[in-house]
Amino acid sequence: MKPISENQKYTGACLCGAVIFKLNLKKIKMMYRCYCSLCRKQSGATSNASTFVQTELFQWQQGAQLIRTYVKDTGFNSSFCTQCGSPVPNALGINPKVMWIPLGLIQEDFSPELELNFCVNSKVSWAETHQKITEFDELPNMVELKKYFEMNS
Numbered sequence: 001m002k003p004i005s006e007n008q009k010y011t012g013a014c015l016c017g018a019v020i021f022k023l024n025l026k027k028i029k030m031m032y033r034c035y036c037s038l039c040r041k042q043s044g045a046t047s048n049a050s051t052f053v054q055t056e057l058f059q060w061q062q063g064a065q066l067i068r069t070y071v072k073d074t075g076f077n078s079s080f081c082t083q084c085g086s087p088v089p090n091a092l093g094i095n096p097k098v099m100w101i102p103l104g105l106i107q108e109d110f111s112p113e114l115e116l117n118f119c120v121n122s123k124v125s126w127a128e129t130h131q132k133i134t135e136f137d138e139l140p141n142m143v144e145l146k147k148y149f150e151m152n153s
Ligand SMILES: [Zn+2]
Pocket: 014, 015, 016, 017, 018, 019, 081, 082, 083, 084, 085, 086
């Protein structure tokens, strides 16, 4: 285990909380979204939302033994918590000195200075629906949700 310095700023956890990690970073300056078909399936959304962190600044806190990695025949891989299915960090195949971090697991709020967008040629049309957005401050209640349950019938 690496020593924890006072730089430590970010913690990440999967959905069930069994896998926990720390980023020994002052600031997450960069994030990226990838719109390719693989990242779409891996994230279940229009794109993933991720970043890269130097492996030496990354530390597993618990649950690393619960992680499994699916490797496609092309080499694309996806690591996940076997208890809850959350995507979890993994070392880049092309450069193991860099960890891939799925940002949705980070517990603290932050505002990256830079957002990169990859594979925009593969972006699905429903990635751009801003003019149709209806916002709710929190999860809508059952009465508000009722009409949306029936909308896709
Ligand atoms: Zn989990």
